[in-house]
Amino acid sequence: MDKSPTKKSDDVDNKSESAAGRRFRQIYEEIRSRISLLDYPPGTRLSEEALAIEFGVSRTPLRRVLFRLQSEGLLESVQGVGTIVTDISNEDLYQVYQLRMELAPLLARLSPLPITEETVAKFEDLYRQSEELTKDPSAHGYCVVNIATFHALADLTANMPLRKAMELHFYQTASIWLKSLGEDDVARECRNLNDEIRDFYHAVKIGDIDALSHLWRAHTSASVTRLRQKLGD
Amino acid sequence: MDKSPTKKSDDVDNKSESAAGRRFRQIYEEIRSRISLLDYPPGTRLSEEALAIEFGVSRTPLRRVLFRLQSEGLLESVQGVGTIVTDISNEDLYQVYQLRMELAPLLARLSPLPITEETVAKFEDLYRQSEELTKDPSAHGYCVVNIATFHALADLTANMPLRKAMELHFYQTASIWLKSLGEDDVARECRNLNDEIRDFYHAVKIGDIDALSHLWRAHTSASVTRLRQKLGD
DNA sequence: AAATCATTAGATGTGTACAACATAGCAAAA
């Protein structure tokens, strides 16, 4: 028979995952999406039983998802109180951003993938979406485009540990970003995101992933600076 | 009466953690230790029920620990088969090491902590331990000193996300390292570890954390090079 | 003898009842 190369990474990536694995992945991504899209803003108290009923499972498999999100710092469970969406302090926020800024340039250093026409098309589409977003700014739209842009960038490295680390720290801060700013800054941030993606698009068009990674770092740094000024720290 | 302050952050670090949290932490560290010390070498099949009985709990809280170790890539569970200690491929191993090499210099860039007399004493003690290890080399002794050295290094940054990332990727490769080499290379690797820690000790003595971090990277790189030569890739 | 299929043992996955715990609300006493 075919002794498959046994390419099993750790948990999720293969199409040949068990029924339990697919269910886990689906629920996990749904809840994480709700957190990062501010459907569950920081401080929200979730109910295990309510979520279990909603997803049509018992508490047991659902808790497995919550444990995972808890280990990733997105949730906190306290017996007798509830499961709360993490609202990290400003200091912790800065620490995560510091690390994100250092990880960004590694995109071009650790197993960078070749930029294909498909990649260019993806960033062109993101640029178009961000253009529309500036015409009708919204917090939800910002999060959607921001998350999609992140994944487009992270997909450019074949180094899975790096990609996972980037993903972990991105989602740790994704939901906090807009909440820390006021609702009145959403329009401005949408314009900033538009400028950011335009820069990305230009770098991708000429196939310069090194420039792309440092543009990423630069815009991340600028975002933190705006946040610090806003919070007056 | 005394209403204790009950300051609880997220999961582990405070002394005032719940009884469930302490139990989780204890079992988690014990099993992780067994994996990294090669008591459970890669490929070992664990039994949830046996472990539950050993630790005096039911399968439910024990599975929470296994889920965590699974999400960290140290275990893999397959229904109907069992829970197996991960034995990652050489390619995945190199990818993790590539990231570890990039993370090492960040020790001196992201919130480095001042090197105190206590730090110097800690590295002096590690140096002494590694000296003894060279006189009586053993795989177990190597792992013990290697893990202790890692924690001494990681403790030098106040950036918790960085520290956690370093810890994650260290334990992902810690148990594979000696296993990939033959038993006949243990003595040589003990000497290499001794040289490594001597370099670290000298850098710590003069308070140069930047030199320390790059020595760390250099020795990590050399370790990978030896492994690649051994495996002939 | 070889191949095929049913059976069986043992593993993880799931559902459910109950325990442990924290908080809010209310009542009673100072």
Add this chain to the structure above:
DNA sequence: TTTTGCTATGTTGTACACATCTAATGATTT
């Protein structure tokens, strides 16, 4: 009015029984 303590309620944590799945085993058929 304020404080204190109790009770009710809802939450997460735990234990256990059962479902589902895999691999090995042995019987049966070719």
